Amino acid sequence: MTFEDFHAIIPAGGVGTRLWPLSRKARPKFLFDVAGSGRTLIQSTFDRLIPLCGAANIYISTGEQHVAPICEQLPQLDSSAIFPEPSPRDSTAAIALAAAVIARRFGEKSVVGSFAADHVIRNKTAFEQSVHQAIVTARAGYVTTIGIAASRPSTAFGYIHEGRSLASEIPDAPSAHLVEAFVEKPDAQTAQAYLETGEYRWNAGMFIMRADVLLKSLEQTKPGIYEAVRSIADAWDKGKDQREDAMNRWWHGIEKIALDYSVAEPVAAQSGVAVIPGGFGWDDVGDFNSVAALLPSSNRQNIKVLGDADSLVYLDSAGDVVAPQSGRTIALLGVDDLIVIDTPDAxxxxxxxxxxxxxxxxxxxxxxxxxxxx
Amino acid sequence: MTFEDFHAIIPAGGVGTRLWPLSRKARPKFLFDVAGSGRTLIQSTFDRLIPLCGAANIYISTGEQHVAPICEQLPQLDSSAIFPEPSPRDSTAAIALAAAVIARRFGEKSVVGSFAADHVIRNKTAFEQSVHQAIVTARAGYVTTIGIAASRPSTAFGYIHEGRSLASEIPDAPSAHLVEAFVEKPDAQTAQAYLETGEYRWNAGMFIMRADVLLKSLEQTKPGIYEAVRSIADAWDKGKDQREDAMNRWWHGIEKIALDYSVAEPVAAQSGVAVIPGGFGWDDVGDFNSVAALLPSSNRQNIKVLGDADSLVYLDSAGDVVAPQSGRTIALLGVDDLIVIDTPDAxxxxxxxxxxxxxxxxxxxxxxxxxxxx
Incomplete structure (x- = not known):
């Protein structure tokens, strides 16, 4: 069951610096199959949104230089679903522009959701169930996020402090809670304390809300961004020239700010943000240890291989993370727990x-x- | 001062397995500049023999497949100075055949010396002085070896047990001693005991002797090899067809045995082997630790680089041995005392x-x- 009024936006930005030399400025990590699943991260993201809104309602915001490789990986993507950015302006601009265009095309009450192009989600059914409830909650006027069950006291993620249940207010979203606050990446001790309360979840940057709710919030908190994206959206579907003129006039001056700060935090302070728990196994594939955790174990030495396993030969070695990506033979002798990323030029x-x-x-x-x- | 009657033979064999993937079956280590000196091992070997006998009196015994790359590296080498081997038959065959051909060309009393193609010698003057005395000792009828001053109780080399001085018998070779015996690679305890006596030196496989002395010894100890090399030598300079016929008939049946066992040991047992001390800094470049010891220190982290230093970038790393040989950038982060040999295919x-x-x-x-x- 897809939601006719739901539109998914995939902001595809960020290099994935900690995955160098696999990911590069010109080939960010979302273009790679870093989980060894047979699909790249952006393909997997696209795949898992199809059951929620259909392929036609999935949009991608990305740097101009990444449009061609993305279209290659996602042949079903229509050009009208792509928002090419001539310069990076962070997630508020990316999501708000797409939302404003969707609002013009399908109505201001359309529900939009943002889902990063480079995250991995293990349990698709659980993901769909969370997004279902998030869409219902968004229709009710909440900026809705999905709070990931924190499986460890990570210091790499921001946290969501959960407030009172919204179940009585929104019966079709029984798991929805109000968000008390968003908190920044904590130190290890604070993270441990968060976990012990049971009230904190990881902020995976997924936001689902009505286009009008998003844009009205922005009009109050960041009127400059609001004016810019509305102006561009007005011109967007009026031909190449008008779109380019509007982009040239408005885009490059837009303030760079994440949606977390421009909308989610200020709205949360006014009790306007809801959270749906997400218990579906999530990872932002931030570094090679994340990659290793995602790769299947195929040998007793627990050596994780991303690439052609036949190119790897090892002796007295264990626990390594090896990416044979250059076609060369890699021989490991007596080395444990090492990262070896072998690409044609680095x-x-x-x-x-x-x-x-x-x-x-x-x-x-x-x-x-x-x-x-x- | 060169010695008119002296002819140096360079047996160029052996892959250098412990230097893989730098050295390969098809590109043995003697073809590489493993010491970072600007000259390959075989070029350096050739260079250091020139002052002793002149370039025209230097010969190379090697596998047929290595003739072309050797000639490329040693353009001054005449084709008459090359002994191509259609199959490897170890050092007795290689040295005895060259000696038999030299005997026919220059007389049976010619002095021949064998010097491996893949050893490194630091002090050339000291080397020349030792070989000078060895030639004089060889003329007196001794199979003469050069015993390397053992700088540590190595278990990787065979040892030479030094006997009484020959100074009174051969006044022009004041350092010559009789060899009591050759001993095999010892265990660590035995090696330590050897060192403490002051009577043991490393056997570097250098042998200097008159051609007739070598061949007569061989006639007694290995008459089969003697007959084969004499027969091939008779045909060697009589045109391509006769040489090929003789090689086809005799070469492939020759017993594979090192000169140490076929000649040096049996002759030593009859008090026919002399040793000249060699204090010139010697290494057989057996493994990458040897390579590291030869390479100059060019950074505070004591990272040794064999190849393009600009291709290496390191952070929090020390003591590594890195060979950037593929043109790729190598980034080392937090790794100490590692060997990283980076070639185009391995x-x-x-x-x-x-x-x-x-x-x-x-x-x-x-x-x-x-x-x-x-």
Whole structure:
């Protein structure tokens, strides 16, 4: 059962710096099959939204340079469903522009949802059930997010502090709760304390709301962005020239800000945000340890392979994460828990314990004149 | 000062298995500049023999398939100085055949010396001085070897047990001693005991002797090899057809045995072997730790680089041995004392402590169907 009034927006941005050299500025991680599933991250995201709104109601906001590879990976995507960005302006601009265009095409009461292109979700049925309730909650006027069941005291994610139940108000969304507040990435001790209360969930950046609710909130909190996206949306479907003129006039001046700060936090302060629990196994595939957790175990040494397993030969080695992506043979002798990412033009070697610090390596490469391989 | 009667033979064989994937069956280690000196091992070997006998008196015995790359690296080499082997028959055949041909060309009293193509010698003057004395000792009828000053209780080399001085018998070779015996690679305890006596030196497989002395010894110890090499040598300079006929008839049946066993040991037992001390810094470049010791230190982290240093980027890493040989960028993050050998078709990663076990990895690759990259 799809929801006729529901439109899913996939903001496809972000390089995935901690997955270098697999992901690059020109080939961000959403274009890769980092989970070894046979589908790239953006393909999987698209696939899992089809049962909710149908392929025709899925939209993609992305940098102009990524449009061609995305269309290659998603041949069913219509050009009218693509929002190419000449410069990155963060998620508020991306989602609000798509919402404003959808509002013009299908009506202001349309429900829009944003789902990042580079997240992995294990249990699709549970995901659909959460989004169902989120759509119902959104129709009732709430900015609705999905709060991921926190499986560990992670310091890598922001948290959602859950408030009172909305079940009596919205009977078709029995799991909906009010959001008390959004909180920033905590330190380890705070994260542990959050978990012990049972009131905190991970913020996966999924927001579902009526287009009019989103745009009215924005009109109050960020009138500059509101005016820009409304103006562009007015011109969007009036031919190439008018669209380009509007983009040239408005886009590049738009404030760069995440929807979390422009809309979700201020609306939450006015008790306008709801949360639906998501217990479906979620990961933002932030680093190579995440990748390793997603890959199947196919050997007793628990060596995870992303790519051609026949290219890997190991002896006295265990726990490594290896990406044979260059066609070369990789021979591991006596090395444990190492990350080995082997691409045609760059090779990364690091202990798994350093997987978060790949970001620093990328900064170091940039500073030391190796920007050409980033 | 060169010695008119001295002819140097360079047996260029042996793959250098522990230097895989740098060295390959088709590109043995002597074809590489593993010391980062600007010259390959065989070029350096050739260079250091020129002052002793002149380029025209240097000969190379090698597998047929290596003749072309060797000639490329040594353009001054005349085709008459090359002994191509259609199949490997070990060092006795290689050296004895060259010696028999030299004996026919220049007389039976010619002095021949064998010097492996893949050893590194640091102090050329000291090397020349040792060979000078060895030539003088060889003229006096001794099979003469050069005993390397053992700088550590290595278990990787055979040892030479030094006997009484020959200084009174051969005044022009004041350092010459009789060889008491050759001993096999010892265990660590035995090696330590050897070192403490001060009577043991490393056997580097350098042998200098008159052609007639070598061939007469062989006639007694290995008459089959003697007959074969004499027969081939008789035909060698009589045109292509006669040479090929003789090789086809005799070569492939020759017993595979090292000169150490066929000549040096039996002659030593009859007090016919002398040793000249060699204090010139010697290494057989057996593994990547040897390579690391030869490479210059060019950074505070003591990371040794064999290849293009600009291709290497490191952060929080030290003590690694890295060979960027593929043109790709290598990024090391938080890895210490690792061997990283990066070639266009194969990558090896191992701790330095495992450098001897690269041999096992090569065996494993062979067994697991990766023979094409060996």
């Amino acid at each position: 090779l990364l070697i690091a202990p798994r314990a350093r997987s978060q610090q790949v970001k620093q390596m990328v900064a170091h490469l940039s500073e030391s004149g190796h920007g050409d391989i980033l | 990558l090896l990663i191992a701790p330095r402590a495992r450098s001897q076990q690269v041999k096992q990895m090569v065996a494993h690759l062979s067994e697991s169907g990766h023979g094409d990259i060996l």
